[in-house]
Amino acid sequence: MKNVNHYLSDKECELCVLGTLLVERNAIHQVRELLAPKSFYINFHEEIYCAILAMTDRGDRADIVSIMPELKKRNVEFTPFELASITQNHTFDLVQYACRLNELEKRRSLYELGQYLVSNGSNESEDIEEIVQSANDKLSSIFGGLENHVKTASDYMTEVYQRVNDNLNSISTPGTLTGFSAIDSKGGFQPTNLIICAAESSQGKTAFANAVTLSATKAGAKIAFYSMEMSGSQLMTRLAAIESSIPVSVLTNEKLTSEQLKNFDVSVASLSKLGIYFDDRSTSSIETILASIRSLVIKHQIQGVVIDYMQILTVNKKGGSTEESIAEAARRLKNIAKELNIWILALSQLSRDSTNPVPSVNRLRGSGQINEAADMTILIYRPEAYNKRYPEPFQSTNPKGTALIDIAKGRNVGVFKFIAGFNAVTTHFYELNERPILPFTENKLDDNPF
Structure with missing residues (x-):
């Protein structure tokens, strides 16, 4: 267990998320953007999630059987009974449970940041500007994930501007050629x-x-x-x-x-x-x-x-x-x-x-x-x-x-x-080089296109 306030964790929630990820096909893709390894408070649970991510990145599917070799490769100690026990947990509200783990992770990080400020604010051993800068960096890292997905109008106008310039210079927009x-x-x-x-x-x-x-x-x-x-x-x-x-x-x-x-x-x-x-x-x-x-x-x-x-x-x-x-x-x-x-x-x-x-x-x-x-x-x-x-x-x-x-x-x-x-x-x-035209004497086909 990690040295942080144990009230900021939820063992049952972690078990439900991991159990669902190991049992339901494609469940990982629903919550991957929400969950990081540190979202799991218990070390063993974090190792299991890291193994699931590694297998997913290779294009493989993690389940109770396929994850065992991956855990052994990562030198994680476990028993088949422990994994089987995890898969007995399941939820139909996976995203909701993942959001809870995500929030608890942020609260633990805020708790650690608070401890850092209390420790360094109560003595003069570190420069005040360095403390503030370090605190800002830590705070940004806690909520930085959202910023990576948010863009401004200016960001996208840069892409539009580039597209217009490419058209002026006869640079084609990258796409897949169809042959037509x-x-x-x-x-x-x-x-x-x-x-x-x-x-x-x-x-x-x-x-x-x-x-x-x-x-x-x-x-x-x-x-x-x-x-x-x-x-x-x-x-x-x-x-x-x-x-x-x-x-x-x-x-x-x-x-x-x-x-x-x-x-x-x-x-x-x-x-x-x-x-x-x-x-x-x-x-x-x-x-x-x-x-x-x-x-x-x-x-x-x-x-x-x-x-x-x-x-x-x-x-x-x-x-x-x-x-x-x-x-x-x-x-x-x-x-x-x-x-x-x-x-x-x-x-x-x-x-x-x-x-x-x-x-x-x-x-x-x-x-x-x-x-x-x-x-x-x-x-x-x-x-x-x-x-x-x-x-x-x-x-x-x-x-x-x-x-x-x-x-x-x-x-x-x-x-x-x-x-x-x-x-x-x-x-x-x-592709036709030229469109074939009906001869003027063509009478065999119905003149009505409908």
């Missing part, structure tokens, strides 16, 4: 952004995400891909189809010709070097996905995440409707993107409209709040699939082998549209 110049010219996918890509079923949402992932990782980005519908092997097969120009069905089910084998070998060599990460755990739990994202940011420094798709995600929220659950998932994805300084591309279904297949944000399936949480909303429309023409201003564009990419919301880039190429055989979206 219309998006990349506006900075690409920016850190902290939640990007929603929505379309009706079988319109190419996953194919668009694959195209972005391939272009971004070729440019050096590291991206994590979470699919609730496809395995990592299936997704890499699609990327191999894009790289080798071999249809997915041929790669999956047929013998390759000698020429195709050469192309495939080249694609394998290229794709194997890319920073694409998969977590193939069969889960749609938002909690598990968020924990995996944190781990990959720590272990592999990923810059972006793709999630396929929003409507399959599950949120541990009792009594809520499907719409509320999807809205909660969107908010949590936005929060973690901001917290970890990464971008997240989340795919979403659109409700079908047989009378007007042209997509709109009002048709986001399950929750209009998805669009509210998003920094950018991308809608995909392939009129060829409906035997339709494009709406204005692209009505003269040939819909065969093309797609409309509609940036229907852009928090910092505005709204705009462009036409991309789409190879249905290899499921590949790509």
